[in-house]
Amino acid sequence: MSTCKKLLTELSSYLDNELDSDLRVEIETHMRRCPDCHIIIDSTRKTVQIYRGCDAYEVPTSLHERIEQAVKMHIEKSTGKC
Protein backbone atom coordinates (compact mmCIF):
# COMPACT_ATOMS: atom_id res chain seq x y z
CA MET A 1 0.00 0.00 0.00
CA SER A 2 1.40 3.40 -0.90
CA THR A 3 1.97 5.76 2.00
CA CYS A 4 -0.56 8.25 0.61
CA LYS A 5 -3.25 5.60 0.58
CA LYS A 6 -2.31 4.33 4.02
CA LEU A 7 -2.50 7.87 5.35
CA LEU A 8 -5.95 8.28 3.88
CA THR A 9 -7.14 5.06 5.52
CA GLU A 10 -5.82 6.18 8.91
CA LEU A 11 -6.85 9.82 8.55
CA SER A 12 -9.84 9.71 10.88
CA SER A 13 -7.98 7.84 13.60
CA TYR A 14 -5.10 10.27 13.20
CA LEU A 15 -7.38 13.27 13.71
CA ASP A 16 -9.02 11.60 16.70
CA ASN A 17 -5.66 10.87 18.29
CA GLU A 18 -6.26 7.15 18.23
CA LEU A 19 -3.07 5.99 16.51
CA ASP A 20 -0.12 4.38 18.19
CA SER A 21 2.97 6.56 18.11
CA ASP A 22 4.82 4.63 15.36
CA LEU A 23 2.06 5.11 12.86
CA ARG A 24 1.58 8.67 13.97
CA VAL A 25 5.22 9.51 13.39
CA GLU A 26 5.12 7.78 10.02
CA ILE A 27 2.14 9.85 8.94
CA GLU A 28 3.61 13.11 10.18
CA THR A 29 6.91 12.43 8.46
CA HIS A 30 5.12 11.65 5.23
CA MET A 31 2.90 14.69 5.54
CA ARG A 32 5.91 17.01 5.63
CA ARG A 33 7.14 15.62 2.33
CA CYS A 34 3.82 15.18 0.51
CA PRO A 35 1.95 18.45 -0.15
CA ASP A 36 -1.27 16.68 -1.21
CA CYS A 37 -1.50 14.64 1.98
CA HIS A 38 -0.73 17.75 3.98
CA ILE A 39 -3.66 19.52 2.34
CA ILE A 40 -6.02 16.57 2.82
CA ILE A 41 -5.22 16.31 6.52
CA ASP A 42 -5.49 20.04 7.04
CA SER A 43 -8.79 20.43 5.19
CA THR A 44 -10.35 17.36 6.79
CA ARG A 45 -9.39 18.66 10.23
CA LYS A 46 -11.02 21.97 9.33
CA THR A 47 -14.10 20.17 8.02
CA VAL A 48 -14.60 18.47 11.38
CA GLN A 49 -13.99 21.75 13.16
CA ILE A 50 -16.55 23.57 11.02
CA TYR A 51 -19.10 20.82 11.49
CA ARG A 52 -18.61 20.74 15.26
CA GLY A 53 -19.05 24.48 15.43
CA CYS A 54 -22.47 24.32 13.85
CA ASP A 55 -24.99 26.09 16.11
CA ALA A 56 -28.03 24.42 17.59
CA TYR A 57 -31.21 25.19 15.66
CA GLU A 58 -33.84 27.68 16.64
CA VAL A 59 -37.12 25.91 17.32
CA PRO A 60 -40.08 27.96 16.10
CA THR A 61 -42.64 28.79 18.80
CA SER A 62 -45.33 26.91 16.89
CA LEU A 63 -43.24 23.74 16.95
CA HIS A 64 -42.45 24.14 20.63
CA GLU A 65 -46.16 24.51 21.32
CA ARG A 66 -46.92 21.48 19.21
CA ILE A 67 -44.61 19.40 21.41
CA GLU A 68 -46.24 20.65 24.60
CA GLN A 69 -49.66 20.02 23.12
CA ALA A 70 -48.74 16.45 22.21
CA VAL A 71 -47.57 15.78 25.76
CA LYS A 72 -50.72 17.33 27.23
CA MET A 73 -52.93 15.28 24.95
CA HIS A 74 -51.10 12.16 25.99
CA ILE A 75 -51.67 12.99 29.65
CA GLU A 76 -55.34 13.69 29.11
CA LYS A 77 -55.75 10.45 27.24
CA SER A 78 -54.02 8.37 29.86
CA THR A 79 -55.77 9.99 32.81
CA GLY A 80 -59.18 10.23 31.13
CA LYS A 81 -59.36 6.48 30.64
CA CYS A 82 -60.25 5.58 34.20
Add this chain to the structure above:
Amino acid sequence: MAAPDIAPPNPLFKSLDLDLVHRAKEGDVASFSELVSRHERKIFRLTQHITGNREDAEDALQEAFLKAYTKLDQFQEGSQFYTWLVRIAVNESLMKLRKRRNTPFTISLDEPLESDDGLIPREIGQWEDNPESKFAQQELREILDQQLKSMPEAFRTVLVLRDLEQISTEETARLLEISVPAVKSRLLRARLHLREKLNKYFERGKSA
Protein backbone atom coordinates in the same frame (compact mmCIF):
# COMPACT_ATOMS: atom_id res chain seq x y z
CA MET B 1 -57.39 17.48 34.19
CA ALA B 2 -55.95 20.97 33.84
CA ALA B 3 -52.24 21.27 33.32
CA PRO B 4 -50.44 22.58 36.39
CA ASP B 5 -49.38 26.21 36.33
CA ILE B 6 -45.96 26.89 34.91
CA ALA B 7 -43.62 27.36 37.83
CA PRO B 8 -41.48 30.51 37.91
CA PRO B 9 -38.59 29.78 35.56
CA ASN B 10 -35.73 31.08 37.59
CA PRO B 11 -35.05 28.29 40.07
CA LEU B 12 -36.00 25.73 37.45
CA PHE B 13 -33.50 27.02 34.94
CA LYS B 14 -30.73 26.38 37.36
CA SER B 15 -31.84 22.90 38.24
CA LEU B 16 -30.09 19.98 36.75
CA ASP B 17 -31.75 17.71 34.25
CA LEU B 18 -32.05 15.00 36.84
CA ASP B 19 -34.04 17.20 39.20
CA LEU B 20 -36.41 18.00 36.38
CA VAL B 21 -36.69 14.36 35.38
CA HIS B 22 -37.39 13.44 38.95
CA ARG B 23 -40.17 16.01 39.22
CA ALA B 24 -41.58 15.14 35.81
CA LYS B 25 -41.76 11.50 36.88
CA GLU B 26 -43.86 12.57 39.82
CA GLY B 27 -46.30 14.19 37.43
CA ASP B 28 -45.03 17.74 37.21
CA VAL B 29 -45.60 18.63 33.56
CA ALA B 30 -43.92 22.01 33.90
CA SER B 31 -40.66 20.24 34.70
CA PHE B 32 -40.94 18.22 31.55
CA SER B 33 -41.62 21.40 29.56
CA GLU B 34 -38.45 22.79 31.02
CA LEU B 35 -36.54 19.74 29.79
CA VAL B 36 -37.99 20.32 26.34
CA SER B 37 -36.87 23.95 26.40
CA ARG B 38 -33.40 23.01 27.52
CA HIS B 39 -32.75 20.47 24.80
CA GLU B 40 -35.05 21.09 21.85
CA ARG B 41 -32.58 23.20 19.88
CA LYS B 42 -29.83 20.60 19.91
CA ILE B 43 -32.24 17.74 19.29
CA PHE B 44 -33.78 19.67 16.40
CA ARG B 45 -30.36 20.06 14.82
CA LEU B 46 -29.86 16.31 15.19
CA THR B 47 -33.21 15.34 13.65
CA GLN B 48 -32.65 17.84 10.83
CA HIS B 49 -29.19 16.49 10.06
CA ILE B 50 -30.24 12.85 10.09
CA THR B 51 -33.51 13.14 8.20
CA GLY B 52 -32.30 15.87 5.83
CA ASN B 53 -35.89 17.05 5.62
CA ARG B 54 -37.58 19.84 7.52
CA GLU B 55 -40.99 18.19 7.89
CA ASP B 56 -39.52 14.89 9.06
CA ALA B 57 -37.17 16.74 11.39
CA GLU B 58 -40.09 18.53 13.05
CA ASP B 59 -42.12 15.34 13.40
CA ALA B 60 -39.15 13.38 14.71
CA LEU B 61 -38.47 16.12 17.26
CA GLN B 62 -42.04 16.06 18.50
CA GLU B 63 -42.22 12.29 18.62
CA ALA B 64 -38.88 12.04 20.40
CA PHE B 65 -40.07 14.25 23.24
CA LEU B 66 -43.41 12.53 23.43
CA LYS B 67 -41.72 9.14 23.57
CA ALA B 68 -39.31 10.42 26.19
CA TYR B 69 -42.28 11.53 28.28
CA THR B 70 -44.13 8.26 27.97
CA LYS B 71 -40.99 6.26 28.76
CA LEU B 72 -39.79 8.47 31.56
CA ASP B 73 -40.30 5.74 34.13
CA GLN B 74 -37.83 3.58 32.21
CA PHE B 75 -35.13 6.21 32.44
CA GLN B 76 -32.36 5.17 34.83
CA GLU B 77 -31.62 8.12 37.03
CA GLY B 78 -27.96 7.23 37.20
CA SER B 79 -27.51 7.93 33.49
CA GLN B 80 -27.49 11.14 31.50
CA PHE B 81 -30.85 12.41 30.39
CA TYR B 82 -29.47 14.11 27.29
CA THR B 83 -27.76 10.96 25.99
CA TRP B 84 -30.92 9.00 26.61
CA LEU B 85 -32.88 11.63 24.69
CA VAL B 86 -30.37 11.52 21.82
CA ARG B 87 -30.87 7.78 21.54
CA ILE B 88 -34.64 8.22 21.27
CA ALA B 89 -34.30 11.08 18.77
CA VAL B 90 -31.91 9.08 16.59
CA ASN B 91 -34.37 6.20 16.47
CA GLU B 92 -37.27 8.48 15.63
CA SER B 93 -35.23 10.11 12.87
CA LEU B 94 -34.19 6.77 11.42
CA MET B 95 -37.83 5.68 11.43
CA LYS B 96 -38.70 8.77 9.41
CA LEU B 97 -35.98 7.93 6.92
CA ARG B 98 -37.16 4.36 6.60
CA LYS B 99 -40.70 5.45 6.02
CA ARG B 100 -39.73 7.94 3.35
CA ARG B 101 -37.39 5.60 1.53
CA ASN B 102 -39.58 2.61 2.14
CA THR B 103 -36.38 0.62 2.55
CA PRO B 104 -34.73 -0.78 5.63
CA PHE B 105 -31.96 1.31 7.13
CA THR B 106 -29.34 -1.31 6.37
CA ILE B 107 -29.48 -0.74 2.62
CA SER B 108 -26.63 -2.01 0.51
CA LEU B 109 -24.23 0.38 2.15
CA ASP B 110 -21.57 -2.18 2.77
CA GLU B 111 -20.75 -2.76 -0.85
CA PRO B 112 -20.15 0.00 -3.39
CA LEU B 113 -20.10 2.87 -0.94
CA GLU B 114 -17.49 1.37 1.29
CA SER B 115 -15.10 0.48 -1.50
CA ASP B 116 -11.86 2.40 -1.59
CA ASP B 117 -12.98 4.49 -4.54
CA GLY B 118 -15.00 6.75 -2.31
CA LEU B 119 -11.87 7.49 -0.36
CA ILE B 120 -9.86 9.10 -3.11
CA PRO B 121 -9.99 12.89 -2.84
CA ARG B 122 -10.76 14.78 -6.02
CA GLU B 123 -10.64 18.34 -4.79
CA ILE B 124 -7.24 19.17 -3.39
CA GLY B 125 -6.63 22.77 -2.54
CA GLN B 126 -5.21 24.68 0.39
CA TRP B 127 -7.99 25.94 2.69
CA GLU B 128 -8.29 29.30 4.40
CA ASP B 129 -6.71 29.58 7.82
CA ASN B 130 -9.93 30.36 9.68
CA PRO B 131 -12.51 28.83 7.37
CA GLU B 132 -15.44 29.11 9.79
CA SER B 133 -15.09 32.88 9.97
CA LYS B 134 -15.78 33.17 6.25
CA PHE B 135 -19.53 32.77 6.62
CA ALA B 136 -22.16 33.91 9.08
CA GLN B 137 -23.64 31.10 11.23
CA GLN B 138 -26.89 31.19 9.28
CA GLU B 139 -25.09 30.85 5.94
CA LEU B 140 -22.88 28.11 7.29
CA ARG B 141 -25.93 26.24 8.52
CA GLU B 142 -27.53 26.39 5.10
CA ILE B 143 -24.36 25.17 3.45
CA LEU B 144 -24.04 22.27 5.89
CA ASP B 145 -27.74 21.37 5.63
CA GLN B 146 -27.51 21.25 1.88
CA GLN B 147 -24.26 19.28 1.72
CA LEU B 148 -25.33 16.77 4.36
CA LYS B 149 -28.40 15.96 2.33
CA SER B 150 -26.24 14.72 -0.50
CA MET B 151 -24.41 12.33 1.81
CA PRO B 152 -25.53 8.69 2.10
CA GLU B 153 -27.64 8.47 5.24
CA ALA B 154 -25.57 5.78 6.89
CA PHE B 155 -22.54 8.08 6.74
CA ARG B 156 -24.51 11.11 7.80
CA THR B 157 -25.91 9.41 10.87
CA VAL B 158 -22.47 8.36 12.07
CA LEU B 159 -21.13 11.88 11.44
CA VAL B 160 -23.94 13.40 13.51
CA LEU B 161 -23.35 11.06 16.42
CA ARG B 162 -19.56 11.13 16.43
CA ASP B 163 -18.71 14.68 15.40
CA LEU B 164 -21.73 16.70 16.38
CA GLU B 165 -22.90 14.93 19.53
CA GLN B 166 -19.41 13.62 20.26
CA ILE B 167 -20.71 10.24 21.30
CA SER B 168 -18.02 7.57 21.61
CA THR B 169 -17.35 5.08 18.82
CA GLU B 170 -18.54 2.20 21.00
CA GLU B 171 -21.77 3.93 22.01
CA THR B 172 -22.42 4.91 18.39
CA ALA B 173 -21.96 1.28 17.34
CA ARG B 174 -24.44 0.15 20.00
CA LEU B 175 -26.94 2.82 19.04
CA LEU B 176 -26.89 2.04 15.34
CA GLU B 177 -26.44 -1.71 15.84
CA ILE B 178 -23.36 -1.84 13.65
CA SER B 179 -19.79 -2.91 14.43
CA VAL B 180 -17.06 -0.62 15.76
CA PRO B 181 -15.00 -0.97 12.54
CA ALA B 182 -18.13 -0.02 10.55
CA VAL B 183 -18.52 3.14 12.64
CA LYS B 184 -14.89 4.05 12.01
CA SER B 185 -15.09 3.34 8.33
CA ARG B 186 -18.29 5.33 7.88
CA LEU B 187 -16.95 8.23 9.90
CA LEU B 188 -13.87 8.41 7.69
CA ARG B 189 -15.97 8.36 4.56
CA ALA B 190 -18.43 10.88 5.93
CA ARG B 191 -15.66 13.31 6.82
CA LEU B 192 -13.98 12.92 3.44
CA HIS B 193 -17.29 13.30 1.68
CA LEU B 194 -18.08 16.50 3.54
CA ARG B 195 -14.55 17.80 2.98
CA GLU B 196 -14.96 17.28 -0.72
CA LYS B 197 -18.30 19.11 -0.71
CA LEU B 198 -17.05 22.01 1.39
CA ASN B 199 -13.87 22.46 -0.61
CA LYS B 200 -15.37 24.97 -3.01
CA TYR B 201 -16.46 27.19 -0.11
CA PHE B 202 -13.23 27.18 1.82
CA GLU B 203 -10.43 26.80 -0.65
CA ARG B 204 -8.02 29.69 -0.40
CA GLY B 205 -8.65 32.41 -2.95
CA LYS B 206 -12.11 31.13 -3.86
CA SER B 207 -15.20 33.13 -3.07
CA ALA B 208 -17.67 30.28 -3.81
